[in-house]
Amino acid sequence: MITAEQKPMDEIRRMIAPYKRILVLGCASCVAECAAGGEKETAMLASALRMAARMEKQEVEIEEKTIDRQCVNEFIVLLDDIVDQYDTILSLGCGAGVQAVGDMFPEIPVIPALNTEFLGETKNQGVWVENCLGCGDCMLYYFGGICPLARCPKQLLNGPCGGSVNGKCEINPDLDCAWQLIIDRLSRFGALDRLEEIYPPKDWSKKQGSGPRKIVREDQQE
Amino acid sequence: MKAMSRLKQILERGEFAVTAECGPPKGADPEVIIKKGKILRGSVDAVNVTDNQTAIVRMSSLAACSLLERAGLDPVLQMVVRDRNRIALQSDILGASAIGIRNLLCLSGDHQCFGNQPQTVGVFDLDSIQFLQAVKRMRDEGTIIGGDELSAPPDLFIGAAANPFADPLAFRVIRLAKKITAGADFIQTQCIYNLDRFESWISMAMDKGLPEKVYILGGVTPLKSPGMARYMKTRVSGIDIPDEMIERMEGVPKDKQREEGIRICVETILRLKEMPGVKGVHIMAIEWEDAVGEIVERAGLLPRPGI
Numbered sequence: 398m399i400t401a402e403q404k405p406m407d408e409i410r411r412m413i414a415p416y417k418r419i420l421v422l423g424c425a426s427c428v429a430e431c432a433a434g435g436e437k438e439t440a441m442l443a444s445a446l447r448m449a450a451r452m453e454k455q456e457v458e459i460e461e462k463t464i465d466r467q468c469v470n471e472f473i474v475l476l477d478d479i480v481d482q483y484d485t486i487l488s489l490g491c492g493a494g495v496q497a498v499g500d501m502f503p504e505i506p507v508i509p510a511l512n513t514e515f516l517g518e519t520k521n522q523g524v525w526v527e528n529c530l531g532c533g534d535c536m537l538y539y540f541g542g543i544c545p546l547a548r549c550p551k552q553l554l555n556g557p558c559g560g561s562v563n564g565k566c567e568i569n570p571d572l573d574c575a576w577q578l579i580i581d582r583l584s585r586f587g588a589l590d591r592l593e594e595i596y597p598p599k600d601w602s603k604k605q606g607s608g609p610r611k612i613v614r615e616d617q618q619e
Numbered sequence: 620m621k622a623m624s625r626l627k628q629i630l631e632r633g634e635f636a637v638t639a640e641c642g643p644p645k646g647a648d649p650e651v652i653i654k655k656g657k658i659l660r661g662s663v664d665a666v667n668v669t670d671n672q673t674a675i676v677r678m679s680s681l682a683a684c685s686l687l688e689r690a691g692l693d694p695v696l697q698m699v700v701r702d703r704n705r706i707a708l709q710s711d712i713l714g715a716s717a718i719g720i721r722n723l724l725c726l727s728g729d730h731q732c733f734g735n736q737p738q739t740v741g742v743f744d745l746d747s748i749q750f751l752q753a754v755k756r757m758r759d760e761g762t763i764i765g766g767d768e769l770s771a772p773p774d775l776f777i778g779a780a781a782n783p784f785a786d787p788l789a790f791r792v793i794r795l796a797k798k799i800t801a802g803a804d805f806i807q808t809q810c811i812y813n814l815d816r817f818e819s820w821i822s823m824a825m826d827k828g829l830p831e832k833v834y835i836l837g838g839v840t841p842l843k844s845p846g847m848a849r850y851m852k853t854r855v856s857g858i859d860i861p862d863e864m865i866e867r868m869e870g871v872p873k874d875k876q877r878e879e880g881i882r883i884c885v886e887t888i889l890r891l892k893e894m895p896g897v898k899g900v901h902i903m904a905i906e907w908e909d910a911v912g913e914i915v916e917r918a919g920l921l922p923r924p925g926i
Contacts, residue, residue: 551701551727551741555748555797557790558727559782559809560856567856568730580790593793595801598705598749598764 398427398518399491400525401434401511403442409487410449412508416485417456421446421510422476422498423463424490431525433511434489436463442489442510467494473501480505516547533603533610539591541582546599548575554596624721624776625693625926626665629899630805630834634924635892636899638695638807638836639663639911641687643678649686652678655908656687662912664923665722667695667807667901671702674734681711684720695778696720699728704744705753709763712754716773724778724807725750748794748801751779755802779803781835783820784813784859792823795833805834807901810851812860814890821896830896837891840903841910842880845869881914888918 403409413419421443429435443461450457462479466472467490476498480486485506488495492513499507515527530547536554537544546552550568557576560567564577583589604610629636639659644651652668659666666687670680684694696715698708715723727747731739745753753764754777761772779798783791795806811817817837824830842848845868852860864883871879884902891897900918904910915921 550730550732551746552743553727553746555746555794557785557787557794558747559780559785560730561785561787562856563786568732574786577787580787592790593797595748595752595797598745598753601744 398430398516399493400431400514400517400527401428401491402514403433403438403489404510404512406445406449409442409508409510410446413446413485413487416506418458418483418485419446419460420476420479420483420486421459421461422467422486422488422490423461424465424467424488424494425463426466426468428489428491428494428511429463430519432523434491439463439489442487446487467491468497470497470501473498476502531604532599532601534600536596539596540579541586541588543575543578543582545575545579548573548578552599554599622688622719622721623926624665626695626722627776627804628926629664629924632924635920636665636834636836637663637915637920637923638665638667638899638901639908640669640901640903640905641666641683641908642669642672642906643680643683645675645677647678652683652686653690656690656692658908659911660690660692661923662915662921663902664899665693665695667722667724668697670697670699670726670728671734672697673729674701674731674736676735681715681720684715685718688719693722694720695722695724697724697726698750699726700743700745700747700750701728701731701741704742705764708745708750709753709757712757712773712775713769716775721774721776722778723754723775724780725754725803726780747779748797751777751798751801751803776804777802778805778807780809781806782809782857783811783817784809785857788816788820789823791820792827792829795824795829796827799829799833803833805836805898807836808838809857810838810840810903811887811891812858812864814887816859818894821894825896830898834898835896836899836901837887837894837897838901838903839884839887839891840905841877841884841907841914842868843907844873844876844880877910881910881917884914885917888914888920892918 421439423436423439424434439461443459447459464472480502487508487510489510495507495509516529516531517525517527520526528547561574564574566572566574641655668680668683671677680697684696687694725747731741756762758772758775761769781795845865848860848865848868851858888900902911
């Protein structure tokens with residue numbers, strides 16, 4: 398999932414200050430799972446903004462709506478009938494959602510209410526962790542299902558570095574050393590010998606070699 | 620005349636090598652580095668120049684090495700993969716060789732979050748092992764990553780770091796072997812305070828025949844005070860200082876603590892000299908270059924052999 402957190406209230410209020418008719422737009426997918434931009438968070442943000450406006454005696458119309466996915470056109474078009482009523486959309490989608498909505502309605506500014514963070518998993522209730530860079534060439538097989546690019550701060554493919562102590566990373570004592578996890582996992586699988594070979598430099602062209610990436614699947618096109 | 624690595628010649632002749640660390644200044648004054656070089660000249664075979672250590676911006680290691688080379692020392696250029704991608708790394712290696720630098724230490728580098736530019740991006744395009752491999756191929760095969768040929772290969776004696784005190788111990792030896800396979804001619808270890816642990820690491824390395832394939836230099840850092848010892852033990856990852864050593868530092872009056880630190884350092888070097896598999900010592904006297912000459916002398920390592 399793509400994770401995000403809500404921006405500070407002051408920053409949001411500064412960005413929406415010039416507008417009088419605001420649609421606060423939630424997204425029921427990833428950002429709902431990470432409790433940043435789902436229906437509930439959208440209602441709470443809209444209500445907090447209305448209250449703040451009232452306190453300062455500002456005449457602002459703030460309404461809310463949540464769609465299933467802000468990053469897929471077939472859901473964005475559901476806004477077609479109502480979008481004219483607003484002079485801005487405050488989006489609680491991820492960065493992809495904000496841009497997709499903006500592309501669909503280029504005449505209206507779409508303002509981000511969230512800081513989009515990472516590709517990760519829900520570890521515990523209220524805890525999300527990054528574990529994938531989206532590098533375009535998955536190497537998880539070699540490392541026992543633990544990604545050193547996403548989880549080792551030095552992105553070592555031939556770790557661990559000299560800062561691994563008692564299974565923890567030198568960067569932060571709360572962070573497990575990804576390489577200790579890799580070694581433990583591979584030894585459980587009896588595959589520790591996999592780490593004796595030298596992994597060559599990563600081919601980063603699959604991530605950022607020629608600008609923004611694009612997937613084209615002819616079999617999926619009508 | 621073509622420059623030669625003095626460090627390489629000393630090690631190949633079977634002499635016990637002595638190197639020292641030299642940190643470039645946080646400024647553009649060349650005299651600082653030249654002065655440090657003068658202090659160290661005659662006491663050591665080579666001077667190892669750090670590359671923005673602890674991720675704090677300092678004069679470039681390459682420029683400082685050049686100043687030391689002109690002052691008649693044999694510099695070891697430290698280069699970290701934290702700040703440069705593979706284009707910059709390979710380019711700087713060619714440049715270093717062109718200006719007569721003959722030793723290179725390939726490191727990953729302290730993470731940027733520890734330094735004074737925590738908002739920077741960490742590059743880490745290569746890791747230290749991939750970097751070693753790239754340098755070796757440049758030197759021995761005359762090719763860069765991807766296979767393009769060089770018009771002239773760099774001439775470098777290639778080093779790597781090893782930390783016998785980090786975890787997991789068994790994997791430390793596997794990683795040493797990987798560094799040797801990748802291209803390390805010499806190894807510099809993390810500061811040694813726990814000699815027992817160091818001995819078990821070196822004996823595991825001996826079991827795999829590794830010290831026959833690489834020159835291992837034991838790292839030492841003289842302690843200035845018990846406070847420094849406690850700080851290093853608790854705050855610097857991968858540094859292992861036994862409690863007895865901290866108690867020993869605490870047991871002497873304040874004005875004798877530096878002397879005690881030097882004494883411990885000399886005792887460590889004397890043990891390392893007798894240890895099979897150890898071919899030299901690397902002295903990291905942090906902002907205390909003055910101490911190096913005395914340590915080397917008291918360890919019976921003076922005069923340094925001529926080339």
